Amino acid sequence: MLGDGIIKGLAETARNFFGSYVDKERLTTVQYPEERLPQIEGTRDFPFLVYDGDDWEKGLRCVSCHICEKECPPKCIFIEKSKDKKPDAVGKLQFYPVRFDIDVSVCMSCQICVEVCPFDAIKMDVEFELSSDDRFGGLLHHKDKLAKSNEYYHKIHPTEAAAVDAALAEEREKEKEKQKQAALAAAAAAAAKAAAAPASAPAAHVPVPAPGTNTDTSAKEETK
Amino acid sequence: MPEMIDQIFVLLKQWIMGYVPSGLQPLCSAILSVLPILVVFPLLFAITTVLERKGLGRMQNRYGPNRAGPWGILQPAADGIKSLTKEDIVPRSADHLVHLLAPILIVIASFLVYSVVPVGRNMVVVDLNAGVLFFFAIGSMVELAVFMAGWSSRSKYSLLGAMRAIAQMISYEMPMVLSGVVAIMAAGSLSTVTIVNMQAGYTGIWPHWYLFTPWGITGYILFMIAATAESNRCPFDMPEGESEIIAGYFIEYSGFKFALFFVAEYLGMMASSAMAITLFLGGWAAPFSFLTWIPSWFWFFAKLILMLMVFIWIRGTLPRLRMDQLMNFGWKFMLPLSLINIVSAGLWHYLPSGFTRWSVISLLLLLSCFLLSRNLRRNKWFQERTYRFAS
Amino acid sequence: MTLSFMLLAAIAILGAAAAMNLKTAVHCVLALTLGMVGLAALYLQLGAQFVGLTQVLVYVGAVAILAVFAIMLTRSRTGETLAPGSVSSRLSGALTALLVFAVLAWAILTGVSPQPLSGAQPEASVREVGVALMQRFVLPLEIIGVLLTAALIGAGVLAIEEKGGDR
Numbered sequence: 001m002l003g004d005g006i007i008k009g010l011a012e013t014a015r016n017f018f019g020s021y022v023d024k025e026r027l028t029t030v031q032y033p034e035e036r037l038p039q040i041e042g043t044r045d046f047p048f049l050v051y052d053g054d055d056w057e058k059g060l061r062c063v064s065c066h067i068c069e070k071e072c073p074p075k076c077i078f079i080e081k082s083k084d085k086k087p088d089a090v091g092k093l094q095f096y097p098v099r100f101d102i103d104v105s106v107c108m109s110c111q112i113c114v115e116v117c118p119f120d121a122i123k124m125d126v127e128f129e130l131s132s133d134d135r136f137g138g139l140l141h142h143k144d145k146l147a148k149s150n151e152y153y154h155k156i157h158p159t160e161a162a163a164v165d166a167a168l169a170e171e172r173e174k175e176k177e178k179q180k181q182a183a184l185a186a187a188a189a190a191a192a193k194a195a196a197a198p199a200s201a202p203a204a205h206v207p208v209p210a211p212g213t214n215t216d217t218s219a220k221e222e223t224k
Numbered sequence: 225m226p227e228m229i230d231q232i233f234v235l236l237k238q239w240i241m242g243y244v245p246s247g248l249q250p251l252c253s254a255i256l257s258v259l260p261i262l263v264v265f266p267l268l269f270a271i272t273t274v275l276e277r278k279g280l281g282r283m284q285n286r287y288g289p290n291r292a293g294p295w296g297i298l299q300p301a302a303d304g305i306k307s308l309t310k311e312d313i314v315p316r317s318a319d320h321l322v323h324l325l326a327p328i329l330i331v332i333a334s335f336l337v338y339s340v341v342p343v344g345r346n347m348v349v350v351d352l353n354a355g356v357l358f359f360f361a362i363g364s365m366v367e368l369a370v371f372m373a374g375w376s377s378r379s380k381y382s383l384l385g386a387m388r389a390i391a392q393m394i395s396y397e398m399p400m401v402l403s404g405v406v407a408i409m410a411a412g413s414l415s416t417v418t419i420v421n422m423q424a425g426y427t428g429i430w431p432h433w434y435l436f437t438p439w440g441i442t443g444y445i446l447f448m449i450a451a452t453a454e455s456n457r458c459p460f461d462m463p464e465g466e467s468e469i470i471a472g473y474f475i476e477y478s479g480f481k482f483a484l485f486f487v488a489e490y491l492g493m494m495a496s497s498a499m500a501i502t503l504f505l506g507g508w509a510a511p512f513s514f515l516t517w518i519p520s521w522f523w524f525f526a527k528l529i530l531m532l533m534v535f536i537w538i539r540g541t542l543p544r545l546r547m548d549q550l551m552n553f554g555w556k557f558m559l560p561l562s563l564i565n566i567v568s569a570g571l572w573h574y575l576p577s578g579f580t581r582w583s584v585i586s587l588l589l590l591l592s593c594f595l596l597s598r599n600l601r602r603n604k605w606f607q608e609r610t611y612r613f614a615s
Numbered sequence: 616m617t618l619s620f621m622l623l624a625a626i627a628i629l630g631a632a633a634a635m636n637l638k639t640a641v642h643c644v645l646a647l648t649l650g651m652v653g654l655a656a657l658y659l660q661l662g663a664q665f666v667g668l669t670q671v672l673v674y675v676g677a678v679a680i681l682a683v684f685a686i687m688l689t690r691s692r693t694g695e696t697l698a699p700g701s702v703s704s705r706l707s708g709a710l711t712a713l714l715v716f717a718v719l720a721w722a723i724l725t726g727v728s729p730q731p732l733s734g735a736q737p738e739a740s741v742r743e744v745g746v747a748l749m750q751r752f753v754l755p756l757e758i759i760g761v762l763l764t765a766a767l768i769g770a771g772v773l774a775i776e777e778k779g780g781d782r
Contacts, residue, residue, distance in 0.1 A: 002557075002593065002594075002597030002600070003597075006541070006542065009541040009542060010537060010538070010541050012541070013283040013537060013540045013541045014537070016282070016283050016284065016285055017279065017282045017283045017537075017540075019285075020282045020283075020285050020286075021282070026285045027285055027286070027287060028285065029286055029287055031287070031290075319639075319642075322641075322642075322645065352664060353664045353665075353740050353741055354664040354665050354668050354741050357664075357665065357668040357669065357672065357741070358664075358668050360672055360676075361668040361669070361671035361672040361675070361676065362671070363676075364671070364672055364675060364676020364677070365671070365675055365676065367676060367680055368645075368648060368675060368676075368679055368680065371680065371683050372645065375641055375683075375687075383687075387684075387687070390680055390683075390684070394677075394680065397676070412742075413741075413742075414665075414741045
């Protein structure tokens with residue numbers, strides 16, 4: 001018969017129409033701002049900088065080595081290296097980024113910066129609501145906006161963060177061990193020197209670098 | 225009291241006219257008749273757009289618009305503000321005057337049609353002697369507006385869209401007129417008011433609508449199919465097929481001019497529905513004799529909204545036809561069937577009333593429908609299509 | 616000579632004049648359509664609803680569209696301006712116009728009684744037009760129908776032959 005297909009189709013759409021009022025399962029739409037789908041653990045979109053401790057300025061892991069900046073395919077990272085050094089989490093003196101900008105309008109979320117970072121300082125975020133009414137400034141994130149705590153990292157990617165923390169702890173343990181050894185060796189050397197040539201004193205007065213003592217003066221000297 | 229409510233708008237107009245000086249009476253009467261049309265039908269258009277989007281959404285298991293206002297009912301207002309504040313772009317090489325006139329003409333034509341539609345008892349702007357003819361004549365002006373829009377835009381897509389639209393409208397105007405003829409024959413008048421009055425009686429509780437005769441229902445279905453094609457609605461929306469020619473004849477229009485085309489499309493759809501109601505569904509007459517206490521204008525608008533829902537339902541169901549399918553269907557099925565329908569309506573008049581009349585006419589129509597559809601199905605010439613320039 | 620008559624007559628004449636003088640073919644068709652609409656409005660003003668609406672239906676809905684289609688299908692560029700006609704074509708056009716005018720003037724002058732019609736206006740309702748067509752003028756109507764059918768079949772035959780030759 002002519003038109004039986006039309007009637008079948010009309011019945012199908014009518015079933016959908018009434019079914020969507022009866023059966024909530026049919027409406028698969030997630031009404032976004034109010035409802036959200038749970039994010040899977042591997043979710044990633046834009047990079048952020050991890051810091052340890054409470055103060056983000058002190059605790060940034062980044063040592064501004066520029067590796068991520070060079071590896072970034074769309075060149076969305078801009079780093080300005082500091083002239084002075086600050087002690088890092090284990091007390092070793094390191095450079096730090098005076099400026100660390102990521103242009104999220106350029107970033108393509110490839111995660112290469114995360115993979116090349118030797119210090120586990122840059123990780124991928126899950127925050128995606130980055131819209132702004134300022135298309136230049138609003139999308140260029142500075143380091144104050146990029147810095148997020150290690151606890152936050154644990155919250156968004158628990159497994160990955162635990163692995164990173166374990167590796168870091170191991171490394172830091174090694175580092176501390178090394179420092180201890182170095183300090184011991186230096187002390188021994190100094191003692192030996194002092195014993196060998198007590199007349200040439202100034203060398204013995206150079207102290208073993210102690211955390212947080214020397215940076216200010218050296219910075220001043222350099223700026224001068 | 226029911227009569228009072230039924231005639232409330234007529235009485236209101238008479239009451240206002242009582243306060244108007246006699247010199248201004250003709251003008252004031254015209255304004256008072258036209259103004260409700262200009263208010264009610266655009267309002268109905270706004271309701272239809274939101275109904276359509278919600279309904280289509282539900283048919284596709286979506287929510288549809290639900291952000292503007294509660295349940296999205298303010299969506300038309302948001303759309304209106306958006307189209308009013310958008311930039312009006314006219315292509316540099318366009319024919320500026322014709323480009324400007326096309327949307328104006330199409331909206332004027334769409335509104336003019338309503339002047340002969342009786343929306344209630346004693347509620348019609350003008351009771352023309354040739355009302356149905358007026359409807360079809362004004363409807364044919366839409367084609368010219370479509371051509372003006374497509375040609376003046378100076379875009380190949382708009383020109384193609386206009387060609388398709390005009391070819392389609394001309395092809396389906398004929399079955400539309402011819403399927404309407406049966407109602408004119410039965411009523412013996414071209415006046416819409418007379419046609420409705422002829423259908424206003426009841427046998428028992430059943431009304432004398434032309435729908436409840438074999439030729440009536442055939443004519444109604446043919447009329448509605450042709451009306452769908454005339455108003456460029458799905459499944460006959462090739463003139464604006466998004467995937468093929470982007471938006472058809474109004475591709476180069478933006479801002480409020482685009483909105484005018486949109487309004488005109490829906491007004492055309494409502495006008496066709498209103499005419500189908502007038503010709504076959506008894507106009508403002510109540511569907512059962514015991515429901516006549518409900519005002520006539522309520523019945524008209526109830527029927528109109530029901531018809532619009534059917535339009536939406538069809539749009540949510542059927543895919544777009546191909547041009548050759550459209551033409552084959554129009555010329556090889558609709559036109560012969562509407563001609564046979566006219567003959568059967570004539571026969572109906574001369575056969576003795578009763579079961580014989582019913583069975584003979586039904587048999588005639590069913591047989592011809594079956595034969596024509598078999599013919600339509602056998603002609604699968606499109607499978608032999610060869611692409612001469614493809615190899 | 617009411618104001619409305621003057622306006623409608625002006626529209627009809629302006630449309631016709633513009634159809635002759637405009638440079639673009641499509642503009643000419645549109646102007647001609649305007650003239651036709653003016654004419655239809657004149658019929659309506661005279662109370663001849665059927666004739667006026669048929670004028671709109673046929674001339675605006677069909678003839679104008681047909682002309683537009685013809686222009687678009689035959690000319691490679693629809694926007695190109697028309698070349699001004701040669702002297703001979705202009706002369707022949709003027710002659711034709713004059714002849715038509717003469718015939719019409721003769722018909723009007725001889726056909727209408729010099730006294731203005733008195734009493735009730737003649738009714739030209741749809742019913743009377745239909746009755747006249749179906750009873751008194753049924754033979755001319757049938758002859759025209761046969762002629763048009765022949766033309767339609769002829770056009771179809773021409774189109775089919777062309778298609779067959781193409782393959």
